[in-house]
Amino acid sequence: MKTSDLVYREIFERKSQLATAFLSVLLGVAVVVAVRTVLFYSEKAVARELDALGANILILPKSSNLQDYYSADLQEETFPEDYVARLLKSDLKGLDNISPKVSAPITLRGRRFTLTGIYPKDEFKAKASWQSAGVFGRPEGCGVVVNVDDPNMKKFDRAVKRKVIETLEKTEALLGSEVALFLKTKAGEPLRLFDRDFKVVAVLPATGTIDDSRVFIHLHVAQELMNRKGVLNAIEIVGCCSSINAGLVGKINKLLPDAKVVTITQIVDTQIKTNRLMAGLSWLTLVVIVLLGGAGIANYTVANVTERTREIGTLMAMGAGRKVILRLFLLKALLIGLAGGVCGSILGSIVAMVFGPGIAGSGVLPMPGLCLLATALGIAVSLAASYLPAYRAARMDPSTALREL
Amino acid sequence: MIQLKSVRKEYRLGKNKVQALSNINLEIPDGDFVSVVGSSGCGKSTLLLAMGGMLTPTEGEVRVNGQSLYDLSAENRARVRREQFGFVFQTFNLIPYLTARENIEVPLFLEGVSEKEQKQRTEVLLERLDLSERMDHKPFEMSVGQQQRVALARMLANDPKTILADEPTANLDPETAETVMGFLKDLNREGRTVVLVTHSPEAAKLARRVVRLKEGRLASDGLTESN
Numbered sequence: 001m002k003t004s005d006l007v008y009r010e011i012f013e014r015k016s017q018l019a020t021a022f023l024s025v026l027l028g029v030a031v032v033v034a035v036r037t038v039l040f041y042s043e044k045a046v047a048r049e050l051d052a053l054g055a056n057i058l059i060l061p062k063s064s065n066l067q068d069y070y071s072a073d074l075q076e077e078t079f080p081e082d083y084v085a086r087l088l089k090s091d092l093k094g095l096d097n098i099s100p101k102v103s104a105p106i107t108l109r110g111r112r113f114t115l116t117g118i119y120p121k122d123e124f125k126a127k128a129s130w131q132s133a134g135v136f137g138r139p140e141g142c143g144v145v146v147n148v149d150d151p152n153m154k155k156f157d158r159a160v161k162r163k164v165i166e167t168l169e170k171t172e173a174l175l176g177s178e179v180a181l182f183l184k185t186k187a188g189e190p191l192r193l194f195d196r197d198f199k200v201v202a203v204l205p206a207t208g209t210i211d212d213s214r215v216f217i218h219l220h221v222a223q224e225l226m227n228r229k230g231v232l233n234a235i236e237i238v239g240c241c242s243s244i245n246a247g248l249v250g251k252i253n254k255l256l257p258d259a260k261v262v263t264i265t266q267i268v269d270t271q272i273k274t275n276r277l278m279a280g281l282s283w284l285t286l287v288v289i290v291l292l293g294g295a296g297i298a299n300y301t302v303a304n305v306t307e308r309t310r311e312i313g314t315l316m317a318m319g320a321g322r323k324v325i326l327r328l329f330l331l332k333a334l335l336i337g338l339a340g341g342v343c344g345s346i347l348g349s350i351v352a353m354v355f356g357p358g359i360a361g362s363g364v365l366p367m368p369g370l371c372l373l374a375t376a377l378g379i380a381v382s383l384a385a386s387y388l389p390a391y392r393a394a395r396m397d398p399s400t401a402l403r404e405l
Numbered sequence: 406m407i408q409l410k411s412v413r414k415e416y417r418l419g420k421n422k423v424q425a426l427s428n429i430n431l432e433i434p435d436g437d438f439v440s441v442v443g444s445s446g447c448g449k450s451t452l453l454l455a456m457g458g459m460l461t462p463t464e465g466e467v468r469v470n471g472q473s474l475y476d477l478s479a480e481n482r483a484r485v486r487r488e489q490f491g492f493v494f495q496t497f498n499l500i501p502y503l504t505a506r507e508n509i510e511v512p513l514f515l516e517g518v519s520e521k522e523q524k525q526r527t528e529v530l531l532e533r534l535d536l537s538e539r540m541d542h543k544p545f546e547m548s549v550g551q552q553q554r555v556a557l558a559r560m561l562a563n564d565p566k567t568i569l570a571d572e573p574t575a576n577l578d579p580e581t582a583e584t585v586m587g588f589l590k591d592l593n594r595e596g597r598t599v600v601l602v603t604h605s606p607e608a609a610k611l612a613r614r615v616v617r618l619k620e621g622r623l624a625s626d627g628l629t630e631s632n
Contacts, residue, residue, distance in 0.1 A: 001510035001523055006503075013502030314498040317459060318512045319487020319563070321480045399451075399460040402498075 003324070007331045010308075017300070017307075018336070021382075024296020025340025026347065028289035029378040033348025034356075035285040036374075037367050039278050041360040046274050057249060058262045059083065059235040065260075078102075078231035079259050087235070090255055094243020099236040102219060104226045106193065113179050114214045115193065117222020118168070173198040174216040177206040193217070194225045289374075290381055297336065297385035301329060305393040312393055313401030322394040329390030330383060337382030341375030348374070407433040407456055407567065407598070412465035414451050414621075425451040426462070427621045433600060435566070438593040440612035440629075441602045448621040449602040450571055456600060457490045457569045458482045487516055491565030495572040497556040499544040505555045506531065506540040512562040530558040534588075550581035557588060567598040574608055586611050 011018055061077035084100045099118065106115040168174070173191050175183070180203040185191060191198045198217065206212055223229050239248050244263065252261045305312070312325055349366035356364030414426040425448045433439055433456075441449045454460040455467055458474045467474045469489060474482060499508050506527050513523040531537050534554040544552050553573065560568065570589060574582035586608055593599045593613075601612060609615050610629055617625040 001507055001514040002520065003514075005507070006511075006514075009502045009507070310498060311500055314494075314500065315511070315515070316483065317457070317486065317490075317492040317494075317498075318559075319483050319515050321483035323480070324515065397460070398458075399454045402454070402459070402494075 003327055003331060006328060007335065011332065011335065014304075017304070021297050021300035021336050022340050022343075024300075025293045025337055025378045025382055026344040028293030028296075028381070029341050029344025029374045030348035030351065031292075032285045032289045032377065033345050033367075033371060033374045034351040036282060036370050037349060037352035037364055038356040038360050039281055040367060040370075041356060041362050041364045043274075043278050045360050045362040046278075056244065056264045057237040057239045057252065058264065059237065059252065059256060060260045060262060061233070062258060062260050064233075078228060078233055081230050081232050083232065083235060083256050083259060086255055087237075087252070092248065092251055092255070094240035094246070094248050095237060096240055097236075097238035099238075100219060100232045101234045101236065102222050102226060102228055102231065103214075103233050104222075104228075106215060108179070108183060108193075108215075111182060113176075114210070115222060115225070116214045116216050117219035117226075118216050119219050168201070168216075168218050170218045170221045171198055172201045172217070175200055175203045176212040176214045176216075177204060178212040179215055191215075196225070286377075289377060293340070293378065293381045294385040297333065297382050298389065301333065301386040301389040304332075305329070305389045308393075309396070309401050312396060313398055316396075316398035316401060325394040325396075326390050329386055329393060333382045333386035333390070334379055337379035338375065340382070341378030344378060345371035345374050406435055406468075406470060407431075407600075408466075408468040409452075409456065410466045410468070412452075412455060412462045412467065414448070414455060414460065415463045424621050426455065429465070429621075429623055431616065431623065431626070433598060435598055436593070436596050438590070438599045438611075438613045439601065440609035440615045441600065441618065442604070442606075442609050442615060443618035443624070445604075447618040449618055451621075452618065453569050453571055453600060453602050457492060458486050487512070487563060489566055491560035491563065491568045493553075493556055493560050493568065493570040493573045495575045497544070497552045497576075499552055499555055499559070501544055504541045504543055505536055505547070505551075505558075508544075508555055509559045509562050512559060516563055526562065527558075530561055533561075534558045549576060550578070550584070553577060553581065553585055557585065561592075565597065567600070568592060570599065570601045572602055572604065574603070574605060582608070 059079075061079050064077045081100065084098060087095065087098055102117040103114050106113050173193070175185060175191070180186070180200075183191075185200055185203070187200055187202050189200050191200050193215065204211070204216075217225075223231070237252075249261050249263050315325065349371065352364050353366065409429050409431040412426055412429040412431075413424075416423040416425055429452065441452060443449050451460060455462050458467070458469075458477075461475050469485060472485075474485065477485065500511065503511070509527045509530055510523045513526060518526070527540075528537075531540050534557060536551065536554055536558065539547055539551055539555075544555070547555070553576075557573075568589065573589070574585050577585060582605070589599050589601065590611055599612070601608065603609050612629055614626070614628050616623065
């Protein structure tokens with residue numbers, strides 16, 4: 001006989017009564033795991049959607065404004081390409097993507113469009129909605145500094161974290177949907193720009209923005225054709241919104257005092273509001289487990305102590321001290337918390353995997369780290385909720401407990 | 406030696422005060438066999454619990470081997486109960502979800518005895534009380550007499566010097582009651598002190614000494630006829 005034997009025997013003798021307490025923890029943990037898992041994948045899906053809105057920070061020439069940017073009328077104002085190098089070499093955190101651009105008007109078959117030079121990978125990372133073009137992959141998460149693979153950009157190599165292979169060849173072009181429709185041109189067909197031959201490698205899906213009427217070519221080819229070597233019209237940045245909150249814009253301003261740094265407030269606000277909503281929901285689920293699980297466990301332990309009053313008295317008569325009585329009830333609470341936590345984590349993960357994709361809009365996988373945390377939370381709530389009734393049982397007057405009087 | 410000096414116990418029942426024990430002075434030397442008798446509600450069980458360190462008196466002192474029991478901390482009082490006393494209850498107070506063997510092992514576990522030794526000592530006790538066949542039975546699977554024998558075996562597990570029995574035969578048939586009383590007598594012969602609270606005049610006569618309580622006061626204290 002040992003403490004655990006006494007606890008096990010009692011648990012298995014009164015299984016039906018225990019079920020309420022076990023279910024309280026199980027449901028609480030399941031709710032936390034399911035909601036947190038779905039929220040995690042929702043956050044990722046929402047982040048992708050928000051990224052699809054494009055850059056949230058723009059670096060423009062000092063005298064330009066947003067209207068110029070959106071109308072792609074930036075041909076007059078420029079700043080040095082060296083700004084990109086300064087950003088890459090800086091220790092600024094939260095720059096998910098940096099996309100330098102140079103733009104100029106171009107007339108194709110009598111209609112005016114915009115010719116834009118880009119560093120290929122960068123541009124595509126910034127536009128998730130272009131993923132279906134199947135040309136480039138897209139990074140996820142904050143602080144992933146983009147890389148470029150171009151002989152003229154070798155000076156950036158030391159600043160980048162890893163090399164990227166995919167590049168837009170200097171004879172390749174990408175067409176916005178509106179341009180492709182007007183020119184009746186498809187991927188693989190030739191295109192002549194400024195008396196130079198290009199090959200259309202992809203037609204981009206419609207975005208409903210100025211990008212639909214752009215023709216994209218390699219930045220350095222565009223600079224050469226526009227006779228604007230070493231200068232840019234804009235740098236688009238996808239900044240991590242928490243970093244923006246933490247003053248990223250001010251830091252860029254300090255780094256590039258001769259440029260205008262603009263935040264696209266609507267995008268950033270949406271990101272911040274979404275993150276706030278997600279965080280709020282997370283807290284709500286925590287409150288649910290503490291209230292639901294805690295109340296269930298506390299109620300069960302109070303009833304269990306009352307039912308076992310005479311048993312407690314008998315144990316005290318046999319010489320059980322307060323610590324032994326306290327240990328009996330707390331060990332039981334720990335076992336309930338552990339069992340409820342493990343089963344709740346499994347149930348929560350299953351629920352999240354079954355119903356999550358419909359809610360989150362993406363595949364949902366179990367999160368072992370979260371399951372461990374939720375189980376620990378279940379145990380902690382179970383112990384905390386049981387402590388007071390267990391303490392009272394341990395402090396009970398032995399003769400009162402015996403009810404022999 | 407158990408000594409009670411000017412022990413008074415008062416209960417509060419709502420606004421009313423009930424005097425359970427009043428100015429009790431009593432000495433029980435080692436090896437004595439004392440019956441405590443009196444009408445219902447006269448304070449017999451209160452006296453027994455106060456002697457066993459289970460009930461703090463409102464006033465007065467209870468000494469066990471010269472040590473004031475209620476000056477000890479709750480944990481130390483529990484230790485004295487564990488080492489010194491063996492309680493027997495009218496309703497046996499067996500733990501319902503444990504088998505006979507496990508019930509007997511509980512005081513040994515509380516004492517910190519190894520599981521191997523618990524098993525050995527339990528088997529000896531089960532054999533002594535003719536319960537070997539019932540060792541794996543739970544209380545509800547045993548007769549009332551068998552349950553009381555398990556309770557006696559459990560009480561003996563820690564080899565107590567003093568046995569405090571609260572109406573141990575009240576729920577038993579005459580034959581079983583006689584067996585239990587004979588057993589208590591044997592334990593007294595072994596040198597253990599026995600304090601028996603009883604309503605039964607026959608049971609009381611088996612003791613060496615009878616203490617009579619009346620309305621919480623000590624009405625008489627004398628030797629039985631056989632002594």
